[in-house]
Amino acid sequence: MITPNETEFIAEENLSELEFLTETAGAQTYKRFTQKMGKPNAKTFIGKGKLEQIKTYVSEHEIDAVIFDDELSPAQVKNLHSEFGETVKVLDRSNLILDIFASRAQTAQAKTQVALAQLEYTLPRLTGMWTHLSRQKGGIGMRGPGESEIETDRRIVRDNISLLKKKLQKIDLQNTVRRKSRGQKIRVSLVGYTNAGKSTIMNLLSDSEILAENKLFATLDTTVRKVVLNTVPFLLSDTVGFIRKLPHHLVESFKSTLDEVKEADILLHVVDISHEMFEQHIKVVNETLNSLKAHDKTTILVFNKIDSLREKMDEFSDKTFEENLEDLKDSYLKQSADRVLFVSAVKKIGISDLRKALLQEVKEGYKRVYPNLPNPYSYDY
Numbered sequence: 001m002i003t004p005n006e007t008e009f010i011a012e013e014n015l016s017e018l019e020f021l022t023e024t025a026g027a028q029t030y031k032r033f034t035q036k037m038g039k040p041n042a043k044t045f046i047g048k049g050k051l052e053q054i055k056t057y058v059s060e061h062e063i064d065a066v067i068f069d070d071e072l073s074p075a076q077v078k079n080l081h082s083e084f085g086e087t088v089k090v091l092d093r094s095n096l097i098l099d100i101f102a103s104r105a106q107t108a109q110a111k112t113q114v115a116l117a118q119l120e121y122t123l124p125r126l127t128g129m130w131t132h133l134s135r136q137k138g139g140i141g142m143r144g145p146g147e148s149e150i151e152t153d154r155r156i157v158r159d160n161i162s163l164l165k166k167k168l169q170k171i172d173l174q175n176t177v178r179r180k181s182r183g184q185k186i187r188v189s190l191v192g193y194t195n196a197g198k199s200t201i202m203n204l205l206s207d208s209e210i211l212a213e214n215k216l217f218a219t220l221d222t223t224v225r226k227v228v229l230n231t232v233p234f235l236l237s238d239t240v241g242f243i244r245k246l247p248h249h250l251v252e253s254f255k256s257t258l259d260e261v262k263e264a265d266i267l268l269h270v271v272d273i274s275h276e277m278f279e280q281h282i283k284v285v286n287e288t289l290n291s292l293k294a295h296d297k298t299t300i301l302v303f304n305k306i307d308s309l310r311e312k313m314d315e316f317s318d319k320t321f322e323e324n325l326e327d328l329k330d331s332y333l334k335q336s337a338d339r340v341l342f343v344s345a346v347k348k349i350g351i352s353d354l355r356k357a358l359l360q361e362v363k364e365g366y367k368r369v370y371p372n373l374p375n376p377y378s379y380d381y
Contacts, residue, residue: 001046001070002036013277017244018069018093020195025100027065031057044083045076051083058088065089067096071247074125094121094247101250109171116164117249123157126150175259184373185226186234186365188358189264191289193281194241196272197304200345202238205355222260229359232366237264242288244280251291262292265365267299268358273328273342274308298365299338300357303328307344 002011011034019029035050044051045068058066066084072092080090091099098118105111190198202208206225224237237260261267269285271278289295310321319327325342332340339357343350366373 001040002034004038008034010277010280014069014244018067018096021093021096021100022067025096025103030061030063033057040070040076042073043076043079045070045072045080055083058084063088065091068092069245071245077125093245094249097243097247097250109168109175112164112167112171113250113254116161116168117247117252117254119157119161119164120249120252121247123154123161126153126157172259184370186266186362186369187237187260187264188227188234188266188268188362189237189239189261190268190270191239191261191285192241192270193272193285194243196241196270196281197345198238198241198268198270201268201270201302201304201343201354202236204345204348204351205358206236224260229355229362232359232362234362234365237261242285244284246288251288258292261289262294264294264297265369266358266361267294267297268302269299269338270302270304272305273303274305274312278303298361300354300361301332301336301338301340302354303332303340303342304345306342306349307347 002008015032015034019032022029033046033050033054035046037047041047046054054066057063064087066080066088068091070092071094072080072090077090077092081088084090098114098121101110101114102118105114190202192198202223202225206227208223208225222237222239224235227234227236239258239260240254267289269282271282271285275281286295289297306325309325313319313321313324329340329342339361341350341354341357343354345351
């Protein structure tokens with residue numbers, strides 16, 4: 001939906017991201033629909049004419065799912081299900097992201113976090129799942145077996161939410177003990193928008209083999225590695241990528257995972273500079289860090305994928321790639337208080353400069369955080 005606060009370009013970019021999410025979930029996109037409205041329709045999110053247009057396309061092409069880029073209210077989901085019929089799934093962005101997280105969760109912690117987020121998302125939408133029973137009765141309040149079924153389900157969901165929260169508290173306690181056992185080492189955490197290349201950089205810096213692929217949320221579980229640069233040891237962690245409109249249920253559920261970010265001494269903020277909306281991605285990440293109270297940490301801004309940027313610059317600019325890159329560097333060095341680097345993790349361009357910058361910040365970190373440590377630069381430490 002294109003609102004007065006949104007341009008058509010931004011709307012199209014958001015739909016491109018939604019299409020990428022859809023592909024990551026294993027589905028195929030057939031057609032996009034947009035509509036300009038002052039605000040969403042309270043009953044069906046979209047207007048009546050656009051709804052009929054989509055219904056016609058869905059019917060003619062035997063589409064089995066309709067996905068909305070914004071979060072739908074329980075009432076909107078219920079009404080849209082009635083419009084499209086029982087054979088067509090109605091999903092919103094939050095629902096889609098939860099599905100991706102569920103398919104990618106590997107550890108007990110991640111699975112518990114995703115299960116909790118799914119239940120909290122489902123709880124207010126249970127009523128819409130019992131429309132077939134509500135049709136069997138009438139009257140004020142719709143008293144009867146359907147209502148008791150809903151209440152039973154709600155009670156079961158609430159009980160499961162309570163159990164999952166207790167399980168997460170136990171896992172959080174174990175993680176806290178584990179973090180304390182790591183000793184007095186500087187902690188560096190990779191952060192960034194999803195698919196920016198954090199895992200590839202993690203692999204280069206730590207000589208590990210973490211899953212790194214061109215999909216959203218390739219990394220879901222936090223990975224921590226001990227890294228040594230020129231005999232200086234530190235801990236490097238890779239965390240789940242951030243994204244626009246990340247469901248608040250997921251943010252709440254994954255706060256324990258994001259504790260690695262909160263407790264880090266240094267952040268490596270990785271940005272896909274080849275993406276048209278990389279500045280918006282930086283904003284989303286900074287807003288998320290701010291919500292985690294981790295925005296004031298020492299940060300190295302790492303612009304990744306300059307090899308992909310070269311192809312785009314060569315096509316649309318009269319300047320050479322080197323000239324354009326210098327302009328970008330000059331611009332961001334002037335407007336950013338952070339150290340700024342330009343690299344290509346895949347082509348291994350600028351990685352030596354990244355290692356040097358990181359080593360310098362880690363050394364400064366030891367002086368700042370552990371001033372009385374006898375020999376922080378020892379490999380054996």
